[in-house]
Structure formats: structure tokens, C-alpha cells
Amino acid sequence: MSGEQRGPRRVRRQLRPTSASTVPDAAMLQRIADTLMDPRRPRPTTGSDAHHGDGPDALIVDGRQVGMVRAVRRSRLLEADRVVLADGTTLVWKRLTGPLRAETATLTALHTAAAPGPAIAAVAGPRTGRGALAVPAVVATAHESLADGLLLQDLRPAPLPLPSDAWPRTVHAIHTTPAPAWLPVLDAAHLASLPARALAHLDALRADGVGRWPDSDRIAADLAYLRSLGQHRSSGAATAPYGLCHTRLDPSALFPTADGTVYVLGWAWASRGPGLLDLLGCLPLGGDSNSTAFDAHDEVLDAYLAVGGDRAAEDDRGGLPATRWAAGWHRVIQAERLLHIVAGWLDEPDDADAQHEVGVLLHEAVQCLR
Structure with missing residues (x-):
């Protein structure tokens, strides 16, 4: 990596154990x-x-x-x-x-x-x-x-195919695990603040002398719209299930093994927050017409209830059905985090991929939360 101090020349040779085969203490x-x-x-x-x-x-x-x-x-x-x-x-x-x-x-x-x-x-x-x-x-x-x-x-070998009931059962396992008290809180007030935070990141990227993210007026407009409805649409965030929340859960974060265990990976963004974000947030939408997609989301919700999930998961929140609420706020969360990473931690001359991803996330969030 550029700018990193070089150490001694690397040694490449076959491994030759120097003692009896024992597990290290x-x-x-x-x-x-x-x-x-x-x-x-x-x-x-x-x-x-x-x-x-x-x-x-x-x-x-x-x-x-x-x-x-x-x-x-x-x-x-x-x-x-x-x-x-x-x-x-x-x-x-x-x-x-x-x-x-x-x-x-x-x-x-x-x-x-x-x-x-x-x-x-x-x-x-x-x-x-x-x-x-x-x-x-x-x-x-x-x-x-x-x-x-x-x-x-090491969970080798490669993960097995995900069993049909693994998604609702794994999400239910997350919801029934106590959340460490020091995890950040993802409540209604935090959700409502996210569009403004994302706008601040975007302004930093577009500032004079920085000049990144050209042609991002659509992103700014979507964030402004989401900010205008954030306080109302974020209500109900504390409705059960609420507690340990992975917040970036998708099938790639699950690792099924031969003994039937499904491991959950990638806990960097965990919080105490709405469990529906894990259950429904990453599910795909169907473009500008999402009715068919939300029918599929309802089926996932039914499967979750069938394995013992909290019945309150079906309740409307923020004036929206649970499925639309979760899908919309999940996308707002991911867009704000990506903007935060790009603005605060990366210095790439070409952010086209990240800019496109944020644009898609926000467009879908508007479709869900409007």
C-alpha cells in the first residue's frame, strides 16, 4: 500500500512444523x-x-x-x-x-x-x-x-446452500439474543436525522476544491425530500422486534455449514434497533412498481411469524405497512453509511460506482417512504 513503511523482505517457503502437532494454547x-x-x-x-x-x-x-x-x-x-x-x-x-x-x-x-x-x-x-x-x-x-x-x-470449506427456512430462523435468533448495552441506538430520532447527515457528507464531497460526485443533484433532491418526511415516517421504530440489529444482513452474511449451523458474519454496523431492518430490509424491490415485491416480503414476514417471531412485526409504523417501512429505511441507512465512508475515509479519484449505488438506494427509499 502506498506510503506504508516497507519491512524486511518476505520469506516464502514450505511450512515445516518444528514440534509435535498440538493445538496452540x-x-x-x-x-x-x-x-x-x-x-x-x-x-x-x-x-x-x-x-x-x-x-x-x-x-x-x-x-x-x-x-x-x-x-x-x-x-x-x-x-x-x-x-x-x-x-x-x-x-x-x-x-x-x-x-x-x-x-x-x-x-x-x-x-x-x-x-x-x-x-x-x-x-x-x-x-x-x-x-x-x-x-x-x-x-x-x-x-x-x-x-x-x-x-x-475459519468456517471452511465453502458455505453450503442456504436452507429454505434459514433466513427467518436466523433473523429470529438475532432478535432473541440480548444486545450489548453499549451498541449505538437506532431509534426514530436517529432514523429521522439520517437524510440531513447524508446531505452533509454530500456537501463535503461537492465542496469547492474537492469537486467529487459531479451531477449529483438528483441525490441531493432525494435526500432533501426524505429529510422533509423523516420525523413522521421514522415513528414506530421501537415497535417489536427491537433490540440486537445487524443492519447489513443479507444472504452473503450467512454461512451455512454441514452440521446445520448457520453462522452470521460481518457485525461492524450492529446496533440496538428495529429488527425488521434485518428481516426485510435487504429484500429486492421491483422498480417503480413494487406491489409484487412487497407480496414476496409479506411471505417472508409470515415465515418469520411461523418460527416464533414477535406478532407486532406485522404492525404498521410511520403510517406505512411494515414491509415498506423496513425497505425504505434500510436503504436510507445504507446510503448514509456509504456517503460517510466515501467522504470520511476514501480518497478515490473516481467515485462513479459509489455514486451510482447511493443514487439507486435513495431512489428506492423515496419509492417506499413517500
């Missing part, structure tokens, strides 16, 4: 996490594809090779590596910066609540019963001034 796993977090360590890089790494690098801890590290994904705010230890254990290492750092505390709290006890015991498999929220085991954490690191259970 918690202290050793912490040393591994601290080593991976060290800014002086040369981090493996990916090839031209940002999601697939090239050759592995040796993992050296206290002067001894204990495994190999292969880059899996690289972005401005996230680095993900796969770690293969000498005994064959595989782990995932995530280095998080900016707003993604919030995942460290949230995932640690959720894993501790689901699987109390020594972290390494959870590496081999799930420790939750059917119906309970399953998250990857947190093996160790590490910190520096501008980033956090998570050493996690």
Missing part, C-alpha cells in the same frame, strides 16, 4: 495475533483480483516459523488473511480500520455470550444449540492506534 494464539497486528510486519498482498491472494508467506513468531499466511481480501478499511498453523489448524485474520473497528467489540461480546470458556475450544466447531445465534469464534484480538485485529475460527 491461548497465550500462543495471542502472540500470533500480536505478530499479525505489528505494523512492521510485511503483510501479504493480493494479485490483480482483490478477493484472491497469491502465494503464502511464512508466519514468524518470536523468531520461529509457526505457520503460513495467505492474503484473501484487501480494501481500504479491511484486510483478510487465512492463517495455516503448523498443526494444520486454519484461522482467519481480519485487520479492521475506520468504522469497521466496531466489529471487534461486538463479535467478541456475541461469541462470549454464545460460547463461554477458553477461546481455542471453539475453533473446532460450534457451541450453540439449535435456535441460538451462531457467530465465528473469536480466538484472539489485537489493537493499535488506528486499527483492530480479529483472529477468528
Whole structure:
């Protein structure tokens, strides 16, 4: 990465275990996490594809090779590596910066609540019963001034197809899990403030001397309209289900395994908020005519109630059916967060993809909330 201090030349060689095949203890796993977090360590890089790494690098801890590290994904705010230890254990290492750092505390709290006890015991498999929220085991954490690191259970091999009832059951498991008290609150007042916050991010991008996001008048107009109706349409946010809320839940965040466990990934944006955002928010719409899409949303809502979801999930809020309310506010939330990331954390010469995505999200939000 540009501007980053170069460390010693990377070592690439075959892994040769130096001792008997034993699972590392918690202290050793912490040393591994601290080593991976060290800014002086040369981090493996990916090839031209940002999601697939090239050759592995040796993992050296206290002067001894204990495994190999292969880059899996690289972005401005996230680095993900796969770690293969000498005994064959595989782990995932995530280095998080900016707003993604919030995942460290949230995932640690959720894993501790689901699987109390020594972290390494959870590496081999799930420790939750059917119906309970399953998250990857947190093996160790590490910190520096501008980033956090998570050493996690590796859920390999690839995820299985999602069972037909997995979506409502998993969302119900989230809703029945106590939310850590320190999570940010996503209530009606916060929802109503989002269009104005997004406008402030947009103004920063379009300011004199910055000149990003040209031809974004439609985005500004949609945000102004959403701001005008925000206070009314945000009412009912505290209607059940309300509590632990992933807020970015979609099928890619679910990882089904062979034993029937469905793990929930990606907790950086968790909050205490309306559970309907997780159940219905990411479901697709049908363009300017959404009646057929909302019929499908109603079916998902029915499936959620069938597995024990709170009956109040059916209630109107903000003067709208629950399905329209959830779809609209989910899109406002995602648009504001994307604007926040682009304006505050990225410095890209061409933001066309992000600008297009925000435009689509806001157009759909207007269709739902008007």
C-alpha cells in the first residue's frame, strides 16, 4: 500500500512444523495475533483480483516459523488473511480500520455470550444449540492506534446452500439474543436525522476544491425530500422486534455449514434497533412498481411469524405497512453509511460506482417512504 513503511523482505517457503502437532494454547494464539497486528510486519498482498491472494508467506513468531499466511481480501478499511498453523489448524485474520473497528467489540461480546470458556475450544466447531445465534469464534484480538485485529475460527470449506427456512430462523435468533448495552441506538430520532447527515457528507464531497460526485443533484433532491418526511415516517421504530440489529444482513452474511449451523458474519454496523431492518430490509424491490415485491416480503414476514417471531412485526409504523417501512429505511441507512465512508475515509479519484449505488438506494427509499 502506498506510503506504508516497507519491512524486511518476505520469506516464502514450505511450512515445516518444528514440534509435535498440538493445538496452540491461548497465550500462543495471542502472540500470533500480536505478530499479525505489528505494523512492521510485511503483510501479504493480493494479485490483480482483490478477493484472491497469491502465494503464502511464512508466519514468524518470536523468531520461529509457526505457520503460513495467505492474503484473501484487501480494501481500504479491511484486510483478510487465512492463517495455516503448523498443526494444520486454519484461522482467519481480519485487520479492521475506520468504522469497521466496531466489529471487534461486538463479535467478541456475541461469541462470549454464545460460547463461554477458553477461546481455542471453539475453533473446532460450534457451541450453540439449535435456535441460538451462531457467530465465528473469536480466538484472539489485537489493537493499535488506528486499527483492530480479529483472529477468528475459519468456517471452511465453502458455505453450503442456504436452507429454505434459514433466513427467518436466523433473523429470529438475532432478535432473541440480548444486545450489548453499549451498541449505538437506532431509534426514530436517529432514523429521522439520517437524510440531513447524508446531505452533509454530500456537501463535503461537492465542496469547492474537492469537486467529487459531479451531477449529483438528483441525490441531493432525494435526500432533501426524505429529510422533509423523516420525523413522521421514522415513528414506530421501537415497535417489536427491537433490540440486537445487524443492519447489513443479507444472504452473503450467512454461512451455512454441514452440521446445520448457520453462522452470521460481518457485525461492524450492529446496533440496538428495529429488527425488521434485518428481516426485510435487504429484500429486492421491483422498480417503480413494487406491489409484487412487497407480496414476496409479506411471505417472508409470515415465515418469520411461523418460527416464533414477535406478532407486532406485522404492525404498521410511520403510517406505512411494515414491509415498506423496513425497505425504505434500510436503504436510507445504507446510503448514509456509504456517503460517510466515501467522504470520511476514501480518497478515490473516481467515485462513479459509489455514486451510482447511493443514487439507486435513495431512489428506492423515496419509492417506499413517500
